[in-house]
Amino acid sequence: MVDNFNEKADFIWSIADLLRGDYKQSEYQKVVLPLTVLRRLDCVTARNKDEVLERYEQLQKQGIENVAPSLKKAADAEVYNTSEYTFETLCNDPDNIAENLQYYINQYDEETKEIFEKFDFGHQIQRLDDADLLYKVVRQFAEIDLHPDEVANEEMGYIYEELIRKFNELSNETAGEHFTPREVIELMVNLIFQEDDEALSEQGAVRTVFDPACGTGGMLSVAEEYVRQLNNDARLHVFGQELNPESYAVCNSDMLIKGQEPDNIVYGNSFTQDGFKDQRFDYMLSNPPFGVSWKKVKEEIEREHEEQGFAGRFGAGTPRTNDGAFLFLQHMISKMKPAEEGGSRIAIVFNGSPLFNGGPNSGESAIRRWILENDWLEAIVGLPENLFYNTGIRTYIWVLSNDKPEARKDKVQLIDAQDLYAEMDESLGEKRHELAQEHIDEISRIFGDLEANGRSKVVPTEEFGYRRIVIDRPLRMSFRATDDRIESLHDERAFTNRDEETQEAVKEALRTLDDDKQWMDRDEFINEVELAFNMQGVDVRNSVYNAIERALGERNDDAEIVTDGNGNPEHDGDLRERERVPLGTDPREYFEEEVAPYLDNAWINESKKYHDDKDGELGVVGYEINFDRYFYEYKPPRDLEEIDAELESNLKQINSLVDSVIDR
Secondary structure, rough: OOHHHHHHHHHHHHHHHEOOOOOOOHHHHHHHHHHHHHHHHHHHHHHOOHHHHHHHHHHHHHHHOOOOHHHHHOOOOOOOOOOOHHHHOOOOOHHHHHHHHHHHHEEEEEHHHHHHOOOOHHHHHHHHHHHOOOHHHEEEEOOOOOOOOOOOOOHHHHHHHHHHHHHHOHHHHHHHHOOOOHHHHHHHHHHHHHHHHHHHHOOOOOOEEEEEEOOOOOHHHHHHHHHHHOOOEEEEEEEEEEEEEHHHHHHHHHHHHHHEEEEEEEEEEOOOOOOOOOOOOOEEEEOOOOOOOOOOHHHHHHHHHHHHHOOOOOOOOOHHHHHHHHHHHHHHOOOEEHHHHHHHHHHOOOHHHHOOOOOOHHHHHHHHHHHHHHHEEEEEOOOOOOOOOOOOOOOOOEEEOOOOOOHHEEEEEEOOOOOEEEEEEEEOEEEEEEEHHHHHHHHHHHHHHOOOOOOEEEEHHHHHHEEEEEEOOEEEEEEEEOHHHHHHHOOHHHOOOOOHHHHHHHHHOOOOOOOOOEEEEHHHHHHHHHHHHHHHOOOOOOHHHHHHHHHHHHOOOOOOEEEEOOOEEEOOOHHHEEEEEEOOHHHHHHHHOOOOOOOOOOOOOOOHHOOOOOOOOOOOEEEEOHHHHOOOOOOOOOOOOHHHHHHHHHHHHHHHHHHHHHHO
16 A cells, blocks of 8 residues: 555645635535646656657647657657646746646647546636636645656555545535445445456456446546555556546546546447447446436437347347436446456446336336346345435445356345444435445455355346236126216217217117116126117117216126127226236146136136247246345234233323423
8 A cells, every 4th residue: 555645635635725715615626636637747747848849849840730649759658748837837927827827738638638628627717816716726736746756656546536535525415426435336346356356366467347437437446456456467457438527537537647548438428429339348337327317318229229139238128218227237238248258247336226117018127137037147235225425225236247157157146235334423415324344345255155144145047037917807797777877978989979869869768778777797788778779760889889888887796797799708907917927837827726716717818918029928027126025034013912011101101291290
């Protein structure tokens, strides 16, 4: 571990005190983070500043437009600056510092300039200058030496990460959108690297890690640190994509500061502007925003789903538009390396919705089915409540691999860590709990052991699936020809579509029926209606007869079963039920054993639309993961005598308190 980085981080943090009053606390990072990056780059480019300026002048005279390759070579770095200014010389002209600082930034290479554009730092320069703070802040930054000879890349990375962490905690009202608590990231990293520790320990090991919603880059940084501590000789190349411009700038600058490839961090929407098309990664981590709508990009995503199918990223299906979590996971799965090339491992944070939202015909269920039937899901870890900055809800880590160890094949491990947490001394937004190192170690150990116990259940993958069958029961109806029911025909479109003369004729014919009689057999009732119509010379279509049945009839359990023209019972829509049959169980056998004994005259509706589209078998297949069911423990109710005794004791206490009040 590097020494002294806290002292430097504290010094930079203290500069934010100058902003007090003119900036809200949650805005401090808009000034301090860009200037930290700029001061570091100022020190980095100082080494070969003269060589860069000399070479730039030569290229200008030669009329060469693409100067970047030559200037990067002169700078012996990916970053260069063609201005004569440094932080020291900028401070020599306080009156013009805003104009000079902006010019200085504009003279950096295009990639570095983009970082400051995404920071929107030009706006902050003007704001600081208007508040008469710009010179003071730049002067303070000029006092700290961040030259690579004084502060190595690793130490600079720690300094920057510490600042990011502090600022995210300070602005906790939005932190959850772009920032995941470090202890959660450490757990996720443990879970995806744990089974690969041996491979990562090899000399010269090179791996890649990707986060499609990388925020400020916390997950990528912790992953990199894990590999470095495991094997300093290993190399982990990090990749990420981020939609929020400021978060992108922070992440990109973090990579730049650490000597990683800033080009590996891409700006844009992962769904519609895939920055890593056709690339594959060894590891993937993400904490996509919870419950965020993808309605704005619905057209593009559904087009890819329909036109490309499984050749695209969203072939399994699309979830409801108010939650795009499963889109992120499908996007990540599309970037898995083939198993024959070592496969890939994924850890992603979800809320509870992806576990169970949606029935068998839904996009969510189809996505779960695709994941489980391909045997990619290794484990789900249920985390405590109040662990994140902007939500108190329970969250879950899903761990996936397309190259499962033999012991995990066709199984999913569920780990209940709801009560593994420490209370925080001071809450940060909704975050009142944290995972201590002992909790991270225990969850990681439970995952590694793959044993069933009070916190761990190892469930056969098929157990999450079911077939939904439709159970129908016969329709029983009785009929009366009362005035009220006859008049209710005016609520039936099939009746009101007839001309007024026909309507009146129908009603007159029906009034000839005995209004005190109740017909318990539909066929007998219709026969009498037909006789009445013949006597009155009324001729109407079948649709009118259907309207009459609805208006003059009512469901009656004591009536005879209504049958169709072939003598088969018609179903009662109000009595229709849907039954879940565990996968691997014959639906017809299940019906005979579990349903038929309890529902007289019931039958399975074997219509084609109630067969599964994928395998053609009876019952539409669905998958859901009822996490809590596997950890539910029945607690018998207390004995009635014990409850009575407690009530009597409480009543005595209440009476005593009332008496004392009266006495006063």
